[in-house]
Amino acid sequence: MALAHTGELMSDAVERGVGLAAFNVISLEHGEAIIEAVEDTGLPAVMQISENCIKFHGGRLTPLLRGLAALAESSTGRVSMHLDHIEDQEILTQAASSPITSVMVDASRLGYEDNVAATRRATRWAQARGWHVEAELGEIGGKEGAHAPGVRTDPAEAASFAAATGVDSLAVAVGSSHAMTARTARLDHELIARIKAEVAVPLVLHGSSGVPEDELAMAVESGMVKINLGTILNIAFTGAIRSALTGTDVVDPRRYLAPARLETTRVVNRLLGVVSTHRAAVL
Numbered sequence: 001m002a003l004a005h006t007g008e009l010m011s012d013a014v015e016r017g018v019g020l021a022a023f024n025v026i027s028l029e030h031g032e033a034i035i036e037a038v039e040d041t042g043l044p045a046v047m048q049i050s051e052n053c054i055k056f057h058g059g060r061l062t063p064l065l066r067g068l069a070a071l072a073e074s075s076t077g078r079v080s081m082h083l084d085h086i087e088d089q090e091i092l093t094q095a096a097s098s099p100i101t102s103v104m105v106d107a108s109r110l111g112y113e114d115n116v117a118a119t120r121r122a123t124r125w126a127q128a129r130g131w132h133v134e135a136e137l138g139e140i141g142g143k144e145g146a147h148a149p150g151v152r153t154d155p156a157e158a159a160s161f162a163a164a165t166g167v168d169s170l171a172v173a174v175g176s177s178h179a180m181t182a183r184t185a186r187l188d189h190e191l192i193a194r195i196k197a198e199v200a201v202p203l204v205l206h207g208s209s210g211v212p213e214d215e216l217a218m219a220v221e222s223g224m225v226k227i228n229l230g231t232i233l234n235i236a237f238t239g240a241i242r243s244a245l246t247g248t249d250v251v252d253p254r255r256y257l258a259p260a261r262l263e264t265t266r267v268v269n270r271l272l273g274v275v276s277t278h279r280a281a282v283l
Contacts, residue, residue, distance in 0.1 A: 006102035007132035022046035024230030038077030196223030
């Protein structure tokens with residue numbers, strides 16, 4: 001099946017009142033796991049390539065992107081490709097003629113006015129190419145130099161930022177934190193509802209790996225649309241590798257990558273059900 005457009009998947013989720021799961025990819029095995037779960041469940045997903053992932057691959061976006069696109073196009077599932085937390089304009093240039101249909105422009109380390117200006121410039125560039133653009137107002141906890149996890153987005157400021165930049169969706173801080181390995185985060189659902197009432201574009205939850213599944217379901221019901229998940233896949237992948245190698249002298253990577261991919265598929269399968277089948281409340 002041809003790659004889906006992230007904007008279309010977002011619009012479908014909003015229309016149906018459900019969430020859209022977005023999974024960060026590091027390797028082809030991650031991509032295979034995500035696509036298999038999409039086929040198993042019949043639910044759509046976004047595959048995300050972050051700037052950190054591109055750096056891990058030596059700054060080369062194209063090889064991984066082409067491999068993931070080929071996997072998606074040979075699948076029966078609805079999958080789109082997204083660039084996540086992009087600060088370097090050169091990466092956007094690399095991806096200009098690629099299957100990418102959306103980007104999260106990250107100018108959140110800048111002060112408010114500079115963030116608005118930088119995000120507006122990148123948004124115009126990306127939207128001229130037909131991309132869906134996501135941005136972030138202020139930093140969400142857990143990244144280098146980020147605000148403390150206790151930071152919260154102001155609904156009025158979020159509305160002003162979305163209007164000033166012209167973005168298509170907005171990531172907001174409501175209690176989650178990037179790179180959490182324990183699922184102990186508690187979200188401010190009342191704040192999510194208030195932001196949804198003020199902001200004219202769909203909301204995005206970053207740092208969702210540290211959020212328990214009942215909280216994720218409630219987040220969708222409160223008004224979140226796109227739910228970003230990354231660390232939880234890495235925990236599953238790495239844990240399966242540890243188990244496969246314990247007490248063995250295995251040297252063939254297939255012997256531990258296969259169970260790692262399978263366990264990641266199981267996790268993605270479960271999370272798709274949590275995110276994509278819960279309906280937002282009618283406010």
